Amino acid sequence: MKDFLASLVPETKIFYDLKDCYHFLNGNWEPAGEVFDVKLVAWILEPTKRSYSLEDLAEEYLGLRLSSLPPGLGAAARALALQEFYPLFRPELKAKALERLYFELELPLSKVLYRMEKTGIKIDVPYLRQLAEDLKEALKGLEAEIFLLAGEPFNLRSGRALSRILFEKLGLPRGKKTPKGTGFSTDVEVLSELASLHPLPAKVLRYRALYKLLSTYVEPLPRMINPSTGRVHTTFHQTGTATGRLSSSDPNLQNIPVKGEEGEAIRKAFVAEEGWLLLSADYSQIELRLLAHFSGDENLKQAFQEGRDIHTACASEVFGVAPLEVTPEMRRLAKVINFGIAYGMSPYGLSKELGIDLKQAKAFIERYFERYPGVRRYMEKMVAQAREQGFVTTLLGRRRPIPDIHSRERAVREFAERTAINTPIQGSGADIIKLAMLRLDQALRKQGLRSRLLLQVHDELLLEVPEEELEQTAPLVRKVMEEVYPLEVPLEVHLAWGKNWAEAKA
DNA sequence: TTCATCTGCGCG
């Protein structure tokens, strides 16, 4: 602490979590001069830490135990400690060439995220209450059927209790162990296998799916409404991931169901204000385009220059139907295959995913790499880069350390290799949409529009738009997102709108 | 009650 005064740079304001500060001060305040957000910078410098709490950062970087100070000194000590990070972090930002990422992207983005959180999104509560009743009704019926098939009632949300019924009472074959090896797994993969031997597993799967929707979405969402705004306000975490993506919590609005009728039913509960519309803008095949850009694969590049849809083509091939006959479920599986193979899925994993044998899966993967030879070269290049430099980087220079790339434990090392392959792509996707959010925020303001950003779902932006602004906002959103950072291949955005999030998807 | 860990599963 002795050179505390020397470290105080007059033109620089030092904060810990500026987005939170905006909330405290209600947004009508703007710091002047150079702004240094210790939490945000710590994450940019090293995005793989467990915690970015001031306590943990102070202990690691300053050797200070803030928590063991006498009570009452806490706030003052925190404020003083904060200053100490500047002389440590500021040079490192420059040394790692992360100044522009911080000053021109992440820092201004924090204000945009603040506004999105403050705005919130409207929920149709009576609709959800009805949906809850319907789900409970269906669950009750399923529960009765399950107990009848089991010959006794049991806690069917307990894996252990379910194990006893399936593997001991009914004598069905045990499959794999649970990840920590403490018991036998009853996950969807195992139960699907068992479904051909006994009617019970399928009922349990159906029960689990409906219970998940009820307990995770339909019941909690109305309780999360802020009474003073009548809307749900998520928190976007800007320092929450190792790749550069955002995360969302309390509630998480980045994992709202989308599959099947039930998913659609839940999305109908996210509605626009009267006189407004929800406008969704989702990048088309975003990470495949980034893969084309980074790998330079001629086939992949040409496909995108010709406006083709790789997911649909893959689905058409796998299911042996014409592209026009590809359903949303088929295309969804194709995504898993396309990204799975690109990110290191083994023949074993692919065989499980497609329900084919190992040999066929192996052949499928070989065909994939024959078709897109640049993809394999990209994978090898990222692994080599991680080995040589100890980290990998994204489009805008964001970097993730990959220390385990040198592990002598094969499983650990191979996990690190797949991480090295995935992070530049996933992280660049994050770079692109974050930049688009900034530009869009500016553009909406400049054009004097009331249209506003509500949510970011990794490669999708959800806006709320006054009906009369749709004509102007929709093309603006498309232009900003598609042109935000030109690549070797064009970026395309799928736009959809409606009174609710289900309509704004079609 | 609260907390951590495990399992499972929703989304991108």
Place this chain on the structure above:
DNA sequence: AAAGCGCGCAGATGAA
């Protein structure tokens, strides 16, 4: 032995 990556949440379980 393990065999796409990235998240957050709910319930069960066991301990404080």
